[in-house]
Amino acid sequence: MLAILTVLLAFTASVLLTHFFIRLLDGRGIVAESNERSMHKGSTATGGGLPLLVAAMAVFLVLWPASFVHALLLSAAALLAVVSFMDDLQPVSRWLRFGAHIAAAVVCLYTIPSSQLIFHGWLPFWLDRAVALFALVWFINLFNFMDGIDGIAGVEVIAITGGFAAVVAAAQATSPLLGLALAILGATAGFLFWNWHPARIFMGDVGSVPLGFLCGALLIWLAVKHSLAAAIILPLYFIADATITILMRLRRGERIWEPHRSHFYQRSAQALGSHAVVVRRIAVCNAVLIALAVLALSMPVTAFALAVLSVAILLAWMEIAAGTLIPQSAESG
Secondary structure (H helix, E strand, O other), rough: HHHHHHHHHHHHHHHHHHHHHHHHHHHHHEEEOOOOOOOOEEEEEEEHHHHHHHHHHHHHEEEEOOOHHHHHHHHHHHHHHHHHHHHOOOOOHHHHHHHHHHHHHHHHHHHHOOOOOOOOOOOHHHHHHHHHHHHHHHHHHHHHHOOOOHHHHHHHHHHHHHHHHHHHHOEEEEOOOOHHHHHHHHHHHHHHHHHOOOOOOEOHHHHHHHHHHHHHHHHHHHHHOOOOHHHHHHOHHHHHHHHHHHHHHHHOOOOOOOOOOOOOOHHHHHOOHHHHHHHHHHHHHHHHHHHHHHOOOOOOHHHHHHHHHHHHHHHHHHHOOOOOOOOOOHHHH
């Protein structure tokens, strides 16, 4: 009952707060203009991650008992939100952004007891934490990279938080982060009400960066307490699209820090002329990944193999939609 109440209250609070922020941001001219990376035209209010985070944190703190772990994670997320909001208003030094990402990742890893290994003994302690630090910093950044069309980041947050809750429930276990995951899920669904195509407001870095961090923290805790395979499976589409894209850009000799429209989802959305069609396909794939994350509790190798196949099918569909895998001339012929 508490879980349902958390989701519903966070959803309602987020819908109302985001509506207020749309009017506030539009009135103050805090908008995103189209550029080399963007997939929208004209100007749209940005910074919608702020009411989302406020709604999620407020509902969580009111309904669930908070601990030292929560205080650390929420403080790190708040730090990222402040730096990212500054960046939304006016670009800040990449070293400041990167330093904040590393600091937040270190805080997250500090919450994991030293007696517990994230990779379950596959690596010695120092390498276990070093790889996890790199992975979390990369995940924070790739989450930001992937927030490029209406609704995509919101759908991914819902999949990761919902998948986290599903795995914990399937394991018949408890987690100190369950309440936080549910609050983020509900608040993100409320934000998605305004962010679905055509979006009235964008998440902005103030949303995508701290949400990427919080989702990454949930995945690390999932890996430690329940299933490493499940923690990799849930975000597998985002990881695959972002990582393959950056490797392809490096191969072409492009500057990977510059804006672009090379992601699988960007090229397919541009070719189809629809954000919603692409995001719905991603949502279907994410639903499959949630089911496979639950399966990973008992059959990790099989679940991971099926997850790779599912993501490969989605990426292939995107390539076909973009006319890359099967050129349009060949299709018509």
